[in-house]
Structure formats: structure tokens, C-alpha cells
Amino acid sequence: MRASYASLGRAHKRLGNKIGYAAKLDRLKYVTDLNSTITDGIVEMAEREYNLGGASAKGGAAAVNNGDLARVRDALRHFVRDWSAEGTGERETTFAPILEVLKAIPPSERAKMSVLVPGCGLGRLAWEISELGLDTTANELSYFMILAFRFLVSSENTTMTNEHAVRPYAHWFSHQRSNDTLFRKVTFPDVVPRLSSKLKLVEGDFLKLDCPERTKSSGRGYAWNKQSSADNQHDTVGYDYIVTLFFIDTSPNVLLTMEHIYDLLKPGGAWINLGPLLWTSGGQTKLELSLGEVLAAAREIGFIDDPSIERRSIECEYTSDPLAMMRWTYKAEFWTMRKPI
Numbered sequence: 001m002r003a004s005y006a007s008l009g010r011a012h013k014r015l016g017n018k019i020g021y022a023a024k025l026d027r028l029k030y031v032t033d034l035n036s037t038i039t040d041g042i043v044e045m046a047e048r049e050y051n052l053g054g055a056s057a058k059g060g061a062a063a064v065n066n067g068d069l070a071r072v073r074d075a076l077r078h079f080v081r082d083w084s085a086e087g088t089g090e091r092e093t094t095f096a097p098i099l100e101v102l103k104a105i106p107p108s109e110r111a112k113m114s115v116l117v118p119g120c121g122l123g124r125l126a127w128e129i130s131e132l133g134l135d136t137t138a139n140e141l142s143y144f145m146i147l148a149f150r151f152l153v154s155s156e157n158t159t160m161t162n163e164h165a166v167r168p169y170a171h172w173f174s175h176q177r178s179n180d181t182l183f184r185k186v187t188f189p190d191v192v193p194r195l196s197s198k199l200k201l202v203e204g205d206f207l208k209l210d211c212p213e214r215t216k217s218s219g220r221g222y223a224w225n226k227q228s229s230a231d232n233q234h235d236t237v238g239y240d241y242i243v244t245l246f247f248i249d250t251s252p253n254v255l256l257t258m259e260h261i262y263d264l265l266k267p268g269g270a271w272i273n274l275g276p277l278l279w280t281s282g283g284q285t286k287l288e289l290s291l292g293e294v295l296a297a298a299r300e301i302g303f304i305d306d307p308s309i310e311r312r313s314i315e316c317e318y319t320s321d322p323l324a325m326m327r328w329t330y331k332a333e334f335w336t337m338r339k340p341i
Contacts, residue, residue, distance in 0.1 A: 001025055024179055031167040031183050035076060038166055042151045049150060071144040075122070077168045077319040078145065082124035083152060083189035086322065093316045095125055097334045098243055098272050101309060102132055110134045113240040116264065118206040119247035123149045123193065129243065130199035137239075139202045139209060146203050153195050162187040168321075175326035184323075207260055211238045238266030246275040246318060246332075248294070252284040255297055262301050268341040270306060271298075274314065276330040291333055303337035311335040 002025055005016065016022060046052065081087040105113065110133040117126040118139045126138035140146050151157050158164070165185045169176075176182040195201060202209065242261050251257040261271050279288040289297065305311070313331045320327055 001028070020179075027179065027183055028170055031170045034165070035167055035170070038076070038079075038151075038164060039072065041157055042147050045151050045154055045157055046147050048156075049154070071142065073168075073171055074319070075144045075148040076166050078122045079148065079152075079164070079166055079188045080168045080186050081319045082122040083191075083193075084186050085190050086186050088190075089322070090317055090320065091124065093314065094245060094274060094318075094332070095128060097274060097314060098125070098245065099128060099132070101270075101272055101336060102129060102134060102241065105132075105134075107133060114212065114237070115241040115243060116209075116239045117243045117245070118209075119244065119250060120201075121145050121149075122152065123199075123201070125243070125245055127193045127199060130196070133198070134241075135198055137200050137202055137212065139204070139206055141203075141205050143203075146201075149201070152189055153193050153201075155194070158189065158192060161190060161192060164188055169324070175321075175324045177323065177325060181323045207256060209260075209264065211264055238269060239264055240266060240269050242269070242271050244271070244273045244275065248273065248275060249277045249279055253286045254289060254294065255287070255301075258294075258298055258301055258303075262303060262339055265339040267339055269339050271303065271337045271339075273336075274332055274334045276332050278330075295335075298337055302339065304340055306336040306338050309336040 005013070005021065005025065008016065013022075081090055102110075102115070114135040114137070115126075115129050116137045116139060117129065120126045120138035120140050122145055123138050123140075126136050130136035138149075140149070165187045167183055167185055169181075170183050173182065193199075242265060244261070248254055248257055265271065277289065277291060277294065279285045299305075312334055314334050315329055316332050317327060317329055
């Protein structure tokens, strides 16, 4: 951005300086350094928890590309969406339909039920579900998200509410009303989450997950056990609920994803989905279905509609800047389907 500004003619640079554009670039550098307080903390935590032995310091600067940078920025914005007061409205719109279904379960029955949340991102929805008393497994593939989530749940890094601050919108100058809103600070978390007996994190590809066994987690707070023999069939129960929020359209093969959701559910279990169909799997998407085709495919796989819960469209945003001049609104689809008993 400095190089682009420097390429202007003398008269336009003089005008830019007069309206404060050069100072604006200096401010961008300053708040980027402030954001690095968070990213450096995540790196240090990762070295410690994954026993990397100071790899970042020894290896020097890592080779990164624009895609990596975009994922770091995305993680910073998810701190706002998932764990700040500023993100409350966005969370309430997207979480409420899902939580309403789960809140309808009698509290006395919740402790007996298990929920899987694949593509959990920074884990707020999974945490909210676990707070209802359901045995919740959060699953995530991206280590940009996994490390940011572990930073939040680490008692060494996050000890109280609003302990951290980020300037999440500073890198994108478009659609901004003022520099103060562009560079504003957002504090997080609004609550202090922890992994627990009710909230486990499983790192890795959703498509490689198997049905869980009734075992206790240990070590770093999660366990994942494959069905090993016919002897433990009674322990391998599958999930009562699988919740997908802005998830299925990230799959290169949505048919395979829906089949795996079906396989992981116990008979009578429910698939709760809310999200759009933005097919953006890095150019690897094998097929791009319409909503009608997704629903038809789900029924062909074996799912049946849950007549007690209305399928409907929900207007919502995702990691948006509420003070910007442009807002991107999805008409996301919400449904609950069940695996027959």
C-alpha cells in the first residue's frame, strides 16, 4: 500500500498528505503491530502445546502466501464473531434456531446425548451447546482456527473476560465511513471458555472421523476412538445430533459429506443444518448443487424430514463489519433431517 501511494505524482501525494492518507498508512502499521500481540501469543502457545521447541524462532520467517495471510485475518475476525460483545447480534441470528431445537430436549435427558459440530471454527456454537448439558465434540480441520481456539481455552493465555484486543477490520479500506471505525478496537472474549468433560476438541478431517465410544477423555482434553470389533458395538453409539453451521458448502464433495453425516448418526439421530451454498472449496469442488438438489440427495442417502421442525430461510451475515457501508447478507437455509430408526 505504501508502494502504491508512492507511485502517485507529486501533486496527488501532496493532496494525499494534506487529507492525512500518509498518516493513515502509518496508523495501519501501528495497529498491525498491535494485532501481532495476539498472533505472537498464538504462535508461542502452539510451540508449547505441540512441543515444537521454539520452531518459529529457530527457523526464522516462514514462507507464507496471500492465502495464508487471508486465513490469519479470517481467524482474527472470528474472534469478533464468536467471542466478542460486538458479534452478539450475528451469533443470535445464526445460533438461535439450532439452540432452540436442542433446548427442547428435557434437561434430564441432555446428559445422555452426544452432539458433533464439524467445522466448528473458533468453537462458540459448540461451547454454547455444551453449556446446555449435552456431551459436545467440536471438530475442525484448519489449524488457523484450531490454534486460535486453543489460545482462547488455554488457562495460561486467557484468564478473564475482555482480556485481549484486536483491530479486525484495519486491513480492508473499502466501504469505511471513517478511519476511527476502520481502526477501532474490539475486545474479547465476552466469556471465558474451557474444554471440559462436556466439550472436547477433535483436530482433523471430518471425513476421517469414526463413531465415538463411551470413553473418558484424557491428556489434552479430547479422545477419539474407532470402532474396533463387534465386541464393542454396544459402546459405539453414534451421535444423537450433528450440527453443521456454514459447513456443507466447504466440502469438495458434498455428497460424501452428507453420507458421512448419515453414517455417524445413531438411528433416529438428527442432522441440524444452517448455511448458504457458497461453493468455494479452493477450486477442488467436484459438484455444485442447488438447494433443491442438496435436499433431494439427502433424501436419497436415507434422511427423512423432521415434520416437527419447520425448514426455513434465515437472513444472516457472517464475520461482517456492522459499521461498514457494505453488508453481505445470506439467505441461509435451516433444516432438521433424521436418520430413520
